[in-house]
Amino acid sequence: MTQDNAFISIRHVNKFFGSFQAIKNVSMDIGHGEFFSLLGPSGCGKTTLLRMLAGFEAVSSGEIYIDGQPMSGVAPHHRPVNMVFQNYAIFPHLNVRDNIAYGLRKLKLSRSNRNEMVDEMLELIKLPEYGDRKATQLSGGQRQRIALARALILKPKVLLLDEPLGALDKKLREQMQLELRALQRTVGITFVFVTHDQEEALTLSDRIAVMSEGRDLQVDTPTRLYENPVNSEVASFIGTMNFFDGVVTSIKGDTVVIKVDGLGEVSAPAGKVSLLAGDSVSVAIRPEKFSLTDEKPDDVQYCVKGHLDNAAYLGERSHYYVRVEGVSQPVAVSAQNRNRTGEAEDRKRPVWLGWDSAAVVVLKDD
Template identity: 80%
Template sequence: MTQDNAFISFRNVNKFFGQFQAINDVSINIDHGEFFSLLGPSGCGKTTLLRMLAGFEGVSSGEIYIDGQPMSGVPPHQRPINMVFQNYAIFPHLNVRDNIAYGLRKQKLPRAKRLDMVDEMLDLSKLPDYGDRKATQLSGGQRQRIALARALILRPKVLLLDEPLGALDKQLREKMQLELRALQKTVGITFVFVTHDQEEALTLSDRIAVMSEGRDLQVDTPARLYEYPANREVASFIGTMNFFDGKVVSVADGEVVINVDGLGEITASAGTDPLLAGQSVSIAIRPEKLTLTHEKPDDAQYSVKGQLNNAAYLGERSHYYVDVGGVLQAVAVSSQNRNRGEDTGGQSRPVWLSWDSAAIVVLKD
């Protein structure tokens, strides 16, 4: 996808509030029918980007295109967009059916047609028998389904969702995530979804833009963001990551040899970014890609001895924290308790960590 055939295209967009730059040269392309998420910590500019897309806020420079059309000067109600907010904006004095039908009132539709459309939305929302209920008689999850139904009934080409599940408790949120994903695939509308919750973004999205301080750090699929983070910030924001300091020894034939503090010399794929001998790099390894054993493993590509000082038993898996000489931070290891998990009894003991070169991500400093 290029910016010319993208359905939504942010091109070098900047936004200033007075002296403060909230959005810094963001360029993002979103495909038709994608479930696309903006992910980043609070204050990184997600809502600002969404509001500019909707037209509630102007850009300071750059341009936003929807369906090939530049959006500057196009007011919100003329953009093919609808928006759902975190605090379900539904009307307490109306029943569910009238809430869903609210946006249709300006369209001159025959009553029978309108009722059909509402019934279809009630079915889609898994609330077929709730049409006559008062909005005040609904749970948080049900209210949020109504808010979604009310937006979807207008058949926007794009639906913007700003942390719509943020007010729900964890169990309900996870259930709603699956429903939302299924709903989006059913209606085929492009979703631009905002969240600060990385697990939520990974679960829902076709692709994600990871943001920090107004910039887009990396735009990629969930799997690629996790397995091939572009830099240290993305690597530490998505999941847990161990970082080690290293220096490039040599580069040849697409492979790089790196001398890593505490781990010794390792070989990894050099990737596409050129590396130079003598250059400082970070080595990143995910906790689940390390194997913890009591004896020195004989078939491992790489191994290092350490001291297990801390363990957390979490049911289906355990987290271990291992001190390795020459490495400042304890190395995090995550392991499935396929056999019964171990209870370390709070005791420190010598262990071995092993991994292979496929586990390694090389990041430029």
């Protein structure tokens, strides 16, 4: 995605509230029809960026382009966007139909035309029988669907969603995630979705912008964020990551050899970071990339002996924590319980950790 084929282009945007800088030189390009998420901890600037896209906040400097047009000075209701909020702002005194039709009231539409549009929306959110219900007689998930319909009936080119599922409990939220993704595919418009929940972002998004303290750290697909994080902040924010300290001993083409504390000499794909012999680096390995065996493994490139410190049985998976001499933190290992027979296992025992070169991610933090 480049500025040229982007539907939304955010270029060098800064935002100050008084002397406090909430957004720091953020640039990103969002494609037409993309499900794009802003992901980061509370306070990192997600809502501020979304409100600037909507036009509720002005940029302090930089520019936002939507559909090729600069948005500076363009009022919210003249932008081709609509917004859905976390606390589904639906009107309790109106029924479902009137809630959905709310945004149409200023347009000169015939009654039959308006009814047709509402019917289409009720169909889209799979609540065709609910038109005459009062908004107060709905579950949280249903209310959020009404809020979506109310935003979509105006046919925006971009839907902005600020933690829209945040108020729902876990099970309902997971169900709504699937519905939201299906809905986005049906309507085919661009969604910019804000969440602090990395699993939610990974499930839903075509691409994700990981943010921290007003900056965009990395904009990438879920797979690339997970497999090729640009730094340890992104790596630890997306899923669980084991970090080891190491020093580069040699580089040969795309392969780098690193002497890693506790793991010994390990070769790894060099990736995008530019490295020199003698550089201090972080070596990162995901928990599921390790194998854990009682006997020394012969099907991996590298292995090291350790001592199982703890284990947690989670049904489909188990999490293990392994002490390795020379490594300060226990190494987290995650394994699928494919062959477990049901008997309890010894949670304190000598074990072997195995891994392959391809599992190693080399990070250099400045």
